[in-house]
Amino acid sequence: MSKSFLSIEQLTQRYPDGQGGEFTVFENASFGIEKGEFVCILGHSGCGKSTIMNILAGLSDPTSGVVKMDGFEVSGPSLDRGVVFQNYSLLPWLSALKNVTFGVAARFPQWDKAKVIAHSTAFLAKVGLSGDTIHRKPSQLSGGMRQRVSIARAFANEPKLLLLDEPFGALDALTRGTIQDELIKVWSDTDQTVFMITHDIDEAILLADRILLMTNGPMAQVAESVEITIPRPRNRTSIVEHPNYYAIRNHLVQFLGKRSSELSGQSGDNNRPINVRIDLTGDADTDDPDPAPLLRAVEG
């Protein structure tokens, strides 16, 4: 596990509780993410998801523990790690295009202006933005368009790790669906590793290779790593017909509804998530008309 592309080791975060003491958000959390993986994290509000992400981004330091990317300890923000927040965070005085070229020019200083513009325009096109739109400022764009610019900007920088904190939280369901598709398209075209926070179970199943489940805080832990055993390409309308879909979904709902609170506060010395693999498809080669469903939970 320590050889993972991204390795989170014994991460602990404590904050002052405002009454002279302190409270533990999470303790000794350890998990890994492989290169090119798309990992979502689900957990109730306040369990510490954004705290983990801010540490991965290098925007804040944990109380103890280390994060290593490609074998090197993460310290401080870097162009190797791109972040997309829920609230767009575009530079308001720059056009959509310039919001993208700004980072690309910093990331690839050897490129001339024409190459920077061509590269940025191509990434904006991947998320459905072209023509006059890309010359508008953020205040002249809709919420969905702004979030598309944020995603294009993050991917155009070609970071080794992309961190997304509820990037679609403020969007209506239709726009959300379109941008989810665009995100998957951009991700499949690149070799980027994505770590994404979401509150939306269906979004997580559609997008992720693996879903990490967090128990409730304080003393939260990353309790399970659920493999999404549904082949790609996935499509929001047909995915529900896959035999594993509802089995996985029910497992996630059960966790968030029940076990996230039951397991809360149970912290150990080295909290690695249990690997859960749910596969009801059975053996494709078998002639048995009613094969016994496979339901495996394997200790990681």
Ligand SMILES: Nc1ncnc2c1ncn2[C@@H]1O[C@H](COP(=O)(O)OP(=O)(O)OP(=O)(O)O)[C@@H](O)[C@H]1O
């Ligand atoms: N700078 C800080 N100082 C003190 N407490 C903090 C600080 N940042 C976060 N917390 C606390 O840490 C806990 C985890 O916060 P965090 O923002 O990581 O939760 P979250 O899982 O992202 O929640 P949400 O789903 O609502 O975004 C909360 O109890 C929060 O109040």
Ligand SMILES: [Mg+2]
């Ligand atoms: Mg958060």
